[in-house]
Amino acid sequence: MIEQLVQRLYTLSATWDIPPLVVQLLLMVVVAVIIILFVSVSVMFLVWWERKISAHIQARFGPMRVGGWHGWAQSIADGIKLILKEDIVPQAADRIIFALAPMVVFATALTLYIIIPFGPGLIVKDLNIGVLFYISLSSLTVVGIVMAGWSSGNKYSALGALRSAAQVVSYEVPLVVSVLPVIMLAGSLRMTDIIAAQEKIWFIVPQVVAFLTFFTAALAETNRLPFDIPEAESELVAGFHVEYSGIRFAMFFMAEYANMFTVSAIAVTCFLGGWRGPALVPFLPEKFWAVFWFLTKTYFLIFVMIWLRWTLARLRVDQLMNLGWKVLLPIAFLNLGVTGVVMVLLG
Amino acid sequence: MAETVQAPVEERTKDRMEEMYVNMGPQHPSTHGVLRLLLKLDGEVVLECTPYIGYLHRCHEKIGENRTYTQVIPYTDRLDYLASMYNNWGYVLAVERLFGGDIKIPERAEYIRLILGELQRIASHLIWLGTFGLDLGNFTIFMYCFREREMILDLFESVSGQRLNYSFYRIGGVALDLPDSFVSDCKAFLEWFKPRLPEYDAITTDNIIWQKRTQGLGILPKDIALSCAASGPMLRASGIKWDLRREDPYGIYNRFEFDIPVGENGDVWDRFWVRRREMEESVKIVEQALEQLPPGEVMGKVPKKLAPPPGDLYSRVESPRGELGFYLVSDGSTKPYRYKVRSPAFVNLSTLPSIAPGHLVADMVAILGSIDIVLGEVDR
Numbered sequence: 187m188i189e190q191l192v193q194r195l196y197t198l199s200a201t202w203d204i205p206p207l208v209v210q211l212l213l214m215v216v217v218a219v220i221i222i223l224f225v226s227v228s229v230m231f232l233v234w235w236e237r238k239i240s241a242h243i244q245a246r247f248g249p250m251r252v253g254g255w256h257g258w259a260q261s262i263a264d265g266i267k268l269i270l271k272e273d274i275v276p277q278a279a280d281r282i283i284f285a286l287a288p289m290v291v292f293a294t295a296l297t298l299y300i301i302i303p304f305g306p307g308l309i310v311k312d313l314n315i316g317v318l319f320y321i322s323l324s325s326l327t328v329v330g331i332v333m334a335g336w337s338s339g340n341k342y343s344a345l346g347a348l349r350s351a352a353q354v355v356s357y358e359v360p361l362v363v364s365v366l367p368v369i370m371l372a373g374s375l376r377m378t379d380i381i382a383a384q385e386k387i388w389f390i391v392p393q394v395v396a397f398l399t400f401f402t403a404a405l406a407e408t409n410r411l412p413f414d415i416p417e418a419e420s421e422l423v424a425g426f427h428v429e430y431s432g433i434r435f436a437m438f439f440m441a442e443y444a445n446m447f448t449v450s451a452i453a454v455t456c457f458l459g460g461w462r463g464p465a466l467v468p469f470l471p472e473k474f475w476a477v478f479w480f481l482t483k484t485y486f487l488i489f490v491m492i493w494l495r496w497t498l499a500r501l502r503v504d505q506l507m508n509l510g511w512k513v514l515l516p517i518a519f520l521n522l523g524v525t526g527v528v529m530v531l532l533g
Numbered sequence: 534m535a536e537t538v539q540a541p542v543e544e545r546t547k548d549r550m551e552e553m554y555v556n557m558g559p560q561h562p563s564t565h566g567v568l569r570l571l572l573k574l575d576g577e578v579v580l581e582c583t584p585y586i587g588y589l590h591r592c593h594e595k596i597g598e599n600r601t602y603t604q605v606i607p608y609t610d611r612l613d614y615l616a617s618m619y620n621n622w623g624y625v626l627a628v629e630r631l632f633g634g635d636i637k638i639p640e641r642a643e644y645i646r647l648i649l650g651e652l653q654r655i656a657s658h659l660i661w662l663g664t665f666g667l668d669l670g671n672f673t674i675f676m677y678c679f680r681e682r683e684m685i686l687d688l689f690e691s692v693s694g695q696r697l698n699y700s701f702y703r704i705g706g707v708a709l710d711l712p713d714s715f716v717s718d719c720k721a722f723l724e725w726f727k728p729r730l731p732e733y734d735a736i737t738t739d740n741i742i743w744q745k746r747t748q749g750l751g752i753l754p755k756d757i758a759l760s761c762a763a764s765g766p767m768l769r770a771s772g773i774k775w776d777l778r779r780e781d782p783y784g785i786y787n788r789f790e791f792d793i794p795v796g797e798n799g800d801v802w803d804r805f806w807v808r809r810r811e812m813e814e815s816v817k818i819v820e821q822a823l824e825q826l827p828p829g830e831v832m833g834k835v836p837k838k839l840a841p842p843p844g845d846l847y848s849r850v851e852s853p854r855g856e857l858g859f860y861l862v863s864d865g866s867t868k869p870y871r872y873k874v875r876s877p878a879f880v881n882l883s884t885l886p887s888i889a890p891g892h893l894v895a896d897m898v899a900i901l902g903s904i905d906i907v908l909g910e911v912d913r
Contacts, residue, residue, distance in 0.1 A: 240672075240673075243673055244672070244673050244676035244677070245676060245677070245680055246676060341553060341555050342555075345577065345894070348576075349577075411670060412670070412742055414670070496672065496673050497671075497673060497736060498670075498671065498740065498742055499666070499669040499670045499671040499737075499740065499742045499743050499746055500669060500670025500671075500742075500746070500895075501742055501745070501746075502745070502746060502893060502895045502896065503577060503893060503895060504893065505745055505746075
């Protein structure tokens with residue numbers, strides 16, 4: 187349906203003598219708006235959801251007032267509050283980099299949505315290097331974080347930025363190595379190919395070790411507890427974003443939740459069969475069930491992340507490094523080797 | 534060739550990061566109030582740690598010298614505001630001792646003092662465990678601990694009408710008798726509380742991250758503990774069995790059976806574990822006391838004009854934080870001539886500069902948390 191629409195748009199533009207470039211630009215804008223809308227709504231939901239889950243874990247209620255039913259409008263109210271707040275730039279800050287840093291982080295988080303396969307045909311760009319695109323772009327976040335920490339002119343921010351750089355570098359490697367077996371099994375970096383390869387069996391079954399290492403590294407990648415040392419509240423106050431307020435802070439905040447979604451989506455695509463799942467009620471279209479299963483699996487993984495955050499204590503910097511280099515990486519490499527040997531033996 | 538033995542300065546410092554000074558506090562989420570720590574950092578490693586105190590100083594002792602003996606009681610509430618009952622107790626005990634046995638405290642009042650004091654110890658340790666959890670990044674234990682502390686505060690409210698600053702102990706007894714429902718309410722609370730401790734263990738003691746974040750850190754050796762005059766759980770965690778409830782009994786502690794938990798290494802873990810077990814022991818004491826609680830008066834006979842005979846006296850009790858001492862000099866008037874508080878948190882904090890160096894900033898927070906300071910008491 188979408189392809190037909192686009193096709194008609196091109197033919198129309200040809201008849202009206204509009205250059206195809208304009209149509210392409212128009213399509214880009216439409217897609218960008220859809221992504222931003224989806225990210226905003228999804229982030230708002232996730233923030234509210236996390237607050238509710240954490241509250242119930244801790245024998246509380248969480249937001250109950252704003253909007254009536256279980257405080258559903260809390261995130262909207264918070265968003266409005268953050269937008270209306272004064273934008274403070276500290277005197278010691280490097281103004282340009284200070285302003286750029288949240289944009290780098292947020293833009294990176296948004297760009298990653300391009301390769302998320304929500305359902306058959308529901309992917310912005312089915313790149314032939316999909317997984318590689320994710321891995322390379324997701325590590326760009328750290329550039330923004332280091333920019334933020336360094337330009338704030340605050341010692342706590344600087345420490346947070348240094349920690350973040352160390353952390354992302356250490357966990358990038360196990361993340362890549364643990365996703366390699368999946369690529370070997372699927373024989374492609376393309377997201378749709380990986381999902382197609384899981385027709386018989388989800389990759390989590392043969393690759394449970396890879397899934398666990400991937401998920402652990404992904405937690406570190408998104409700076410979530412127990413790996414949230416770049417922003418460790420009790421040590422560094424708020425780490426790299428301690429000097430940010432208002433909408434700039436909101437951008438970091440949204441990027442964190444947006445990244446949670448992406449990383450879970452990638453995990454679902456690579457290990458949990460992507461959009462595959464049974465049609466529970468027959469008369470709804472196939473695409474609906476694809477999106478339904480994809481979102482259900484993704485939100486389940488996000489739930490696990492939230493659950494872990496509110497149960498565990500924070501690791502220390504050196505323990506984090508040890509875990510990354512001395513535990514996760516050897517396990518991931520061993521798994522990679524075993525996968526290769528088994529694949530050769532089984533032909 | 535007899536060249537220079539030492540490499541030039543640039544060579545030696547090439548691989549070292551620049552040293553950096555960080556002011557941790559007085560506004561910092563983990564200094565438990567307005568404490569300022571001046572940290573000298575090499576990267577994230579603490580080279581030196583100097584605590585600066587005094588941000589909450591309010592001339593407690595001088596005010597005390599200008600008030601009558603009774604009027605000082607409400608000020609003692611504000612010393613260690615997480616253990617007001619115990620401060621009251623320590624102070625009134627000192628004044629009663631200053632009278633040299635002329636004031637007789639009724640049996641029932643002694644029991645009430647002990648029950649409330651031990652409940653206060655549980656409440657104080659709960660706050661400690663919760664905020665220590667926050668320091669380590671575990672927010673959930675904080676909420677759990679506050680849930681149970683809230684119940685203790687409800688009990689205190691039913692007794693005294695206050696939730697934080699009770700001023701409940703009087704020279705010669707306590708202000709009011711217990712309400713009728715107190716014994717059953719308190720038993721119900723203890724029944725609720727006992728299964729909660731294993732629940733805490735599930736997310737703290739048994740959790741490997743929690744263990745890794747506490748074991749082997751901030752070791753306070755016996756000799757430093759003694760030379761700094763540390764007391765309370767801080768001292769006991771270093772392996773010295775010293776509890777004033779046993780060593781220098783006051784009230785009616787010698788009638789009850791309880792253990793004194795002692796640590797081995799004096800690390801953060803031991804301090805956590807000592808306090809965790811102390812809560813169990815306090816529950817035992819309260820249970821025994823509730824069983825024996827006698828009927829009768831709650832206020833002994835005290836002279837209308839409270840003017841102790843001239844003399845001086847140092848009296849100490851085992852507050853949740855350690856040895857809480859009151860030194861009083863009487864010149865025979867109704868006001869203390871000299872009034873001095875020996876606060877355990879202040880003394881325990883003085884061990885920090887000797888145990889902090891060499892740790893990371895993250896551990897610094899854990900070590901400071903494990904000392905269990907209350908700035909109201911440190912600064913007075």
